[in-house]
Amino acid sequence: MARTLTINGTRHKVDLPDEVPLLWVLRDELGLTGTKYGCGVAACGACTVHVDGVAMRSCQLPLGSVDGAVTTIEGLGTPGAMAAIQNAWVEHQVAQCGYCQSGQIMQAAALLADTPQPSDDDIDAAMQGNLCRCATYPRIRAAIHSAAAKMKEA
Amino acid sequence: MSRIGKIARRTFLVGSAAVVGGVAFGAYYINRPAPNPLQPAEGQAVPNPFVVVDQDGVTLVAPRAEMGQGVHTTWAALIAEELDVDLAQVRVIHGPAAAAYYNTAMMGALIPGKKYEMSGFTHGLAEQLGKVGKLMGMQVTGGSTSMVDGFTRMREAGASARETLKEAAAQRLGVERSRLTTEGGKVIAPGNIELTYEELAPDAAKIDVVTGVALRDPSAWTILGKSVPRVDMVAKSTGTAGFGIDVRVPGMKFAALKCNPARSGMNGFDATQALKMPGVEQVVDLGDGFAVVATNTWLAIQAAEAVVADWEAPTYPATTDAIMAEITRTFDTDPDSTMRDDGDPSTIPAGATEVSAEYTVPYLAHATMEPMNATAHLKDGKLTVWCGNQAPIIVQEKCAEAAGVPQDAVEVNTTYLGGGFGRRGDFDYAVYAAKLARAMEGTPVQLAWSREEDMSRDFYRPAAIARMTGAVQDGKVVLLDGQIASQAVIRQFMTRIGIAPMGPDKQLVEGAFNQPYGIPNYRIRGYATDMTLPVGSWRSVGNSHNAFFHECFIDELAHAAGADPLEMRYELIRDVHAPSAGTLSAVRELSGWTGSTPDGVGRGAAFCYSFGTPVAMVVEVVDEDGAIRIAKAWIACDVGIALDPGIIEAQMTGAMIYGLSAACTGEITFTDGAAEQQNFWDYDALRIHNSPLTQVKVLETNPYMGGAGEPGTPPSMPALANAIFDLTGKRPRSLPLSHAFDFVS
Numbered sequence: 001m002a003r004t005l006t007i008n009g010t011r012h013k014v015d016l017p018d019e020v021p022l023l024w025v026l027r028d029e030l031g032l033t034g035t036k037y038g039c040g041v042a043a044c045g046a047c048t049v050h051v052d053g054v055a056m057r058s059c060q061l062p063l064g065s066v067d068g069a070v071t072t073i074e075g076l077g078t079p080g081a082m083a084a085i086q087n088a089w090v091e092h093q094v095a096q097c098g099y100c101q102s103g104q105i106m107q108a109a110a111l112l113a114d115t116p117q118p119s120d121d122d123i124d125a126a127m128q129g130n131l132c133r134c135a136t137y138p139r140i141r142a143a144i145h146s147a148a149a150k151m152k153e154a
Numbered sequence: 155m156s157r158i159g160k161i162a163r164r165t166f167l168v169g170s171a172a173v174v175g176g177v178a179f180g181a182y183y184i185n186r187p188a189p190n191p192l193q194p195a196e197g198q199a200v201p202n203p204f205v206v207v208d209q210d211g212v213t214l215v216a217p218r219a220e221m222g223q224g225v226h227t228t229w230a231a232l233i234a235e236e237l238d239v240d241l242a243q244v245r246v247i248h249g250p251a252a253a254a255y256y257n258t259a260m261m262g263a264l265i266p267g268k269k270y271e272m273s274g275f276t277h278g279l280a281e282q283l284g285k286v287g288k289l290m291g292m293q294v295t296g297g298s299t300s301m302v303d304g305f306t307r308m309r310e311a312g313a314s315a316r317e318t319l320k321e322a323a324a325q326r327l328g329v330e331r332s333r334l335t336t337e338g339g340k341v342i343a344p345g346n347i348e349l350t351y352e353e354l355a356p357d358a359a360k361i362d363v364v365t366g367v368a369l370r371d372p373s374a375w376t377i378l379g380k381s382v383p384r385v386d387m388v389a390k391s392t393g394t395a396g397f398g399i400d401v402r403v404p405g406m407k408f409a410a411l412k413c414n415p416a417r418s419g420m421n422g423f424d425a426t427q428a429l430k431m432p433g434v435e436q437v438v439d440l441g442d443g444f445a446v447v448a449t450n451t452w453l454a455i456q457a458a459e460a461v462v463a464d465w466e467a468p469t470y471p472a473t474t475d476a477i478m479a480e481i482t483r484t485f486d487t488d489p490d491s492t493m494r495d496d497g498d499p500s501t502i503p504a505g506a507t508e509v510s511a512e513y514t515v516p517y518l519a520h521a522t523m524e525p526m527n528a529t530a531h532l533k534d535g536k537l538t539v540w541c542g543n544q545a546p547i548i549v550q551e552k553c554a555e556a557a558g559v560p561q562d563a564v565e566v567n568t569t570y571l572g573g574g575f576g577r578r579g580d581f582d583y584a585v586y587a588a589k590l591a592r593a594m595e596g597t598p599v600q601l602a603w604s605r606e607e608d609m610s611r612d613f614y615r616p617a618a619i620a621r622m623t624g625a626v627q628d629g630k631v632v633l634l635d636g637q638i639a640s641q642a643v644i645r646q647f648m649t650r651i652g653i654a655p656m657g658p659d660k661q662l663v664e665g666a667f668n669q670p671y672g673i674p675n676y677r678i679r680g681y682a683t684d685m686t687l688p689v690g691s692w693r694s695v696g697n698s699h700n701a702f703f704h705e706c707f708i709d710e711l712a713h714a715a716g717a718d719p720l721e722m723r724y725e726l727i728r729d730v731h732a733p734s735a736g737t738l739s740a741v742r743e744l745s746g747w748t749g750s751t752p753d754g755v756g757r758g759a760a761f762c763y764s765f766g767t768p769v770a771m772v773v774e775v776v777d778e779d780g781a782i783r784i785a786k787a788w789i790a791c792d793v794g795i796a797l798d799p800g801i802i803e804a805q806m807t808g809a810m811i812y813g814l815s816a817a818c819t820g821e822i823t824f825t826d827g828a829a830e831q832q833n834f835w836d837y838d839a840l841r842i843h844n845s846p847l848t849q850v851k852v853l854e855t856n857p858y859m860g861g862a863g864e865p866g867t868p869p870s871m872p873a874l875a876n877a878i879f880d881l882t883g884k885r886p887r888s889l890p891l892s893h894a895f896d897f898v899s
Contacts, residue, residue, distance in 0.1 A: 017432050020452055028408055028450035033400035034393020036572070037451070038523050039605045043834035046523060073393030082392060089391040093383065093800060096222030096808060098390030099397060099523040099572030124843035131834060133523050133573050134222045135811030137842040139804070 005066060007032065008075025018064030022056075023047045025063055026072060034073035034102050038131070045130030048103035048110075049073075055110035073102040076109060084154070085109045088147035096134035104130050108144050117148050204311040205233055207319065207355045212239050212339065217249030218304070219295040219544050220386060221574035222808075223863040224801035227384040229304050231798065235377045236312030236370065238336040239351070246385050248568035250546070295544040296579050296691065298765035298861020301797055305859060309369050317364035322357035323349050372795070381800025386570070398542040398569045401529040403598040407435065410454035411586055411603050412461065413443025415610040416468035416827030417688055420444070423464065428457040437461060438593045445590045451602045458604075468827025470687040477824060478514070481619055481683045484639040490682035491658030493667035497675035499635040506625035506632050509714045511707060513622065514888040515699045516821035518615035518692055519829070519837055524572020525608035526583035530591035531598035532557050537564045537588060538598075542571030544579040548651055552581045553588035575812070576691035580613050580650070606832045613690025614822055614829075616641040616683075620666075620703035625675075626715035631726060634673050634707070636666055638700060639681040641689045658682075665697030665762055665868050666704045670731035671723075687824075693812055694864040697764040701868030702817075702875070702889065705760040709876045710885065718749040719876065720759040720772070727761070733792040733856040734768035737761070740790035740851045745772040755785075756881025762868035767793050767860030771810065773846065773873040775881050782881065783898040784814060784874065787846040791865060794856035802862045803850040809866030810848065815839035817871040819892045844898055 002015040007030065014025055021040075026032040026049070035058060038046030042057040049058045052068035077083035082090070085108055095101045104127070111118055111126040118126070123144055132140070206213040214233055220226045226246040234241050316336055323341040324331040326349070334341050340348045372379065389395035414420055423444055425437035433453035438445045444461060448454035471477045502508050528541035530553070537557045543549050546566040554561040571578055587601040603611070618640035625633040642659035649655060659682055667678035692698055712719040720742055728735035738761060741747070751757050754777040761770045774786040789806045796802055819838055823830045831837040875886040878895060886894060 016450075017453075020450065024450050024452035028452075031402060033396075033402070036397075036523070037399065037525070037602075039834050040455070041605075041833055041835065043838075044523070077392060079388050079392050079394055082388070086391045090383070090387050093381070093387060093804070095384070095387055095390035096224075096804060097523065097571060097573045098222065098386065098395050101390050102393040105391065128841045128843040131523070131839060131841060133521060133575070133812065133839060135808040135815075135840065135845060136804070137811070137845045138807060138848060140842060 003063065005070060007070045008072060009069075014063065016063055018062055020063045021059050022049065022061040022063060022066055022070065023058040026058065032072050032074055036099055036102055038100065038103075043131070044100070044103075045107060046100045046103040048106040048130065050106060050110060053110065053113060055107050073106060076105065083109065084151050085112065085143070085147045088143040088150065091146060092139045092143040094136050094139040094143050096136055100130065100132045104132065104140055108140070108147070111144065112148060112151065116151060118144060204308060205237070205315045207315060207351050207358065209352050209355065211243055211245060211352055212237065213245045213247060215249040216246050218300050219248065219542065219568055219571050219574065219578070221295065221542070221544070221571035221578070223300070223805060224384055224798065225295065225300045226386060227382065228301060228798050228801060229308050230385055231377045231382055232304060232308035233312035233315075235375055236309045237316045239339040241377060241382055241385065243339050244385065250566065295574070296576065298767070298864040302766065302859050302861065305795075305797075306369075310367070313367040313369055314363055314365055317367050318358050318361065319351050319354045321361055321364055322354045325361065326354075326357060378797050379795075381798055384801070395570050397524050397572045398529070398540060399524055399527045399572070399600070399602060401540040401569065401600060403529065403531060406529065406598040406600055407447050407594070408449065408451045408454055409445045409447045409590060409599050409601045410451060410458045411440075411443060411445050411601050411607055412458040412463070413440070413586075413607070413611055414463075414465040415829065416465055416472075417611075417686070418442065418466040418468050418827070421464040421466060424462045427462075428460040431457045431460060438590055440586055440589050443586070445586070445601055447590075447594070447599065451600075454602075455604045470685050470827065472827045473825060474823040477685070477687065478617060478619070480685055481617060481639050481641075484681040484683040485621065485637060487681060489637075489679040490642065491660070491663055491680040492677065493658070493660065493663050493680070494676055494678040496673070496677070497633075499633055499675045499677035502625045503627060503632050503675070506627040507714055508623065508625050509711055510621075510623045511710055511887060513620045513703045513706060515618050515702060516823070516889060517617045518816050518820050519609055519612045519822050519831065520573070520575045520577035520692055521609065521834070521837055521839070522571075522573030522575060522577055525605050526577070526603040526611075527601060528584040528587035529598065529600040530557075530584070530587040532559070532588075532591040532595045535559055535563055537591060538567065539564060539584055539588060540567045540569060541584050541587070542569045542574070542578055543581065543584065544571070544574050544576075545581065549581045549584045552585050556585045556588040557592045575693045576695070577612065580647070580690050582611070605834070609832050609837060610829050612822070612829070613688045615692030615698060616643060616689040618699040618703075620700075622703060622707040624707060624711045626711055629715045629717050631673050631708075631711045631715065631722070633675040634671075634711070635675070635677045636703065636707070637679045637681060638663055638666060638703065639683060640699065641685055641687065642682040643689050643691060643695060645682065646689055647691065661696040663696060663700065665694070665700030665764055668763065669704060669761075670734045670763055670768075671708075671726045672730045673726060693809065694764060694867040697762060697864070697868040698813070698816075698871075701760065701762040701764070702871045705762065705869060705872030706875050706887070709758070709872070709879065720747055721749070723759065723761055731763070731768070733853070734761070734763055736853055736855055737768045737770035737790040737792050740853060741770040741772050741788050744790060744849055744851050745774075745788040747772060751880060754881075756877045756879070758873045758876025758878070758880055760869035760873035760876060762865065764865045764868050765861035766858060767791055767856070767862065767865040769806070769865045769869050771869040771873040773870070773877045775874070775877045777881060778898055781896045781898045782878065784840075784844065784846045787848045787873070789848065789866060790851040790853060792853040792856040792860070793862055794854060794859040796852045796854055799852050802852050805862040806850050806866040807848045809864060810870040811840050811845050813867040813870030814846075814874055817874050817889055817891055818897055819890050821890050
């Protein structure tokens with residue numbers, strides 16, 4: 001049955017079985033490929049999006065259960081107008097292969113929304129579900145602290 | 155520099171990118187021109203460019219794959235340094251498959267011998283041999299070779315472009331070229347006249363390219379030698395970087411692959427149920443597996459699970475125990491190689507104390523974050539392939555065979571790689587897509603692998619066993635005799651690409667035979683297990699197991715000799731290879747190594763010289779309520795010339811954690827010939843909360859440039875094992891360590 005989703009502020013009509021995970025609706029139906037497939041079992045965090053501001057694993061979120069406004073990496077900021085967290089990612093040169101970074105950034109953005117001045121323990125707790133095989137972790141940590149400091153100043 | 159031809163073209167294509175009214179530069183002749191990757195109009199010859207200047211500015215055609223190691227950024231920096239453009243002005247695209255883009259450093263890395271011993275002459279010989287690489291189509295990104303390969307070629311391309319643009323300006327203005335300067339993408343003439351490169355490009359296309367330009371001295375560098383912003387960073391921070399799985403072609407179908415997990419053939423399959431599932435359009439037989447074609451990837455993956463397939467039995471032993479027994483039996487055969495044989499390693503010197511140990515490491519998966527995938531489209535006899543890959547010419551050749559078209563009818567578009575680590579040096583993912591495209595002629599199709607398929611169908615780092623014997627006397631190591639048994643990775647890969655392997659497999663023993671230790675009686679023998687279980691290059695290849703064997707055993711010898719393990723390494727190495735010894739003293743200083751640790755803290759050291767770069771490492775572990783935390787790590791490396799210290803630091807740290815992840819929990823085991831591990835819940839890696847705080851020191855005393863992407867992996871595993879011995883008194887001799895030790899999870 002057809003459903004209407006609000007994604008990055010735009011309404012989209014989607015006609016797919018209810019059990020199709022949001023990840024694949026985004027990627028294969030709507031062409032929003034910034035959100036990545038890594039494991040399909042919520043074990044890596046590459047598919048992280050926000051639903052009403054809460055970080056969710058879109059690979060485990062069936063279309064029929066999406067009950068809020070969805071924000072993806074494309075909605076967080078754009079190359080010409082990046083969000084503070086994305087600027088921090090560039091400042092600290094975080095990405096290597098880059099594949100997991102959309103999920104890392106979405107998870108970090110949700111952390112900062114909840115906890116504007118996170119400690120290292122807060123970062124560990126919030127980010128340990130996000131796997132990075134290039135192991136960019138030290139720079140992820142630095143970028144989160146840096147974004148927190150910038151957002152405090154602002 | 156070899157002769158550079160003139161490219162006078164209004165419009166031409168570099169791969170699929172059109173260049174309008176531009177000019178291209180690059181060293182494309184070696185002994186004779188290689189086949190041309192560009193698609194010239196009207197039968198005109200166009201060389202293989204590295205640099206294109208047109209109305210859109212400066213483009214680097216980078217024929218090396220960007221898989222996170224920063225090659226696009228540093229190659230762009232090499233060009234920008236000579237061309238006098240800001241790095242931000244350089245656009246970088248992946249180049250097409252072309253023999254002219256062969257890797258000059260790769261074949262050189264395959265020649266026998268201990269690289270640290272090479273003289274200038276033999277380094278030159280390695281470079282000459284590198285030119286043979288093009289005969290094998292080795293447009294390869296791997297072996298930590300990109301900087302060695304591009305260091306001179308990219309700067310020459312930039313210098314040649316600069317002088318040609320100046321010459322065009324000189325002719326336009328009627329001024330001697332020597333009176334012109336360049337800055338910020340402009341030629342500047344006396345009287346403050348400025349001409350942009352863009353506006354000079356059409357004129358430059360009409361004149362002979364200036365060659366033989368002297369390269370700038372490193373003391374004059376303004377970009378190289380510094381950490382610069384990566385050219386891919388904004389795209390990778392905004393979800394706009396295009397990976398293979400992000401390719402979208404109009405009319406494209408989505409498909410999921412499932413192949414025999416026991417790596418053998420398929421007797422048949424029943425797709426009745428799958429074909430009734432939503433969105434499913436067809437199920438295509440691909441020989442040893444099938445593809446389900448559907449309207450989206452997830453529906454295709456679900457339906458693939460519903461297909462009942464009849465798989466053939468494996469052609470190798472079906473269980474881990476039987477596989478390990480097969481590897482063990484290899485010790486009873488003649489050695490594949492004895493690449494080091496110094497002194498009299500068969501006799502324990504009189505009065506010396508003998509030490510012996512056996513070590514074992516398991517099969518490992520690459521587990522790139524982006525599972526394997528490729529997109530292909532066969533239309534009008536032409537096959538177009540899109541995928542992240544480390545060897546586009548091999549992809550091109552193998553896809554041509556699979557699709558039944560000539561090789562020159564295959565266009566390979568290389569995307570960003572969501573991790574490579576050696577996995578994307580193979581080509582199977584592209585071949586399955588090409589087979590599927592052939593079955594669906596006229597329709598573009600993306601063939602994705604589920605994580606489970608990716609884990610089941612890897613070309614694994616092989617398990618390996620080492621039997622080490624040594625002797626110490628008067629506090630010194632007097633003998634080291636190592637025997638290493640494993641599958642020969644490079645031999646199996648060569649066979650896969652249709653090249654008859656030559657001679658012994660160097661990678662089987664690298665990281666053990668070629669270490670700069672001055673031990674008087676010193677032998678390393680390799681034993682190659684002939685087994686069809688698929689294996690491939692895994693970040694640092696043979697070094698990944700041999701450094702564990704060699705450096706754990708060195709630690710055992712130090713313990714037996716009553717010597718400090720870091721000091722003993724330094725003493726053994728310092729008269730053999732000063733840059734290697736330098737990394738040990740640097741890491742000693744960086745870590746504040748004293749040789750003793752408080753209760754509840756353990757420290758281990760390890761060293762490995764690989765890919766031309768010596769790396770010394772210290773790992774610190776702490777007892778946290780009975781569980782082990784990998785708390786800190788210190789790395790010192792000597793890359794000769796650090797073109798971008800920030801990227802090198804990131805590579806060293808990442809490569810170390812890649813190794814530590816494997817050491818803690820990484821293993822692939824087999825039942826019925828199939829990998830038991832399926833996803834990140836049973837093949838996990840270190841994460842942000844259990845990775846060590848790390849400091850890196852990058853040295854530049856090495857007279858030859860070394861690699862950066864892999865050398866951080868080999869010493870990580872033994873450094874951790876040695877730290878755990880220091881903490882617990884229990885000597886780890888097999889991986890993964892989680893079998894015998896509890897880690898903070």
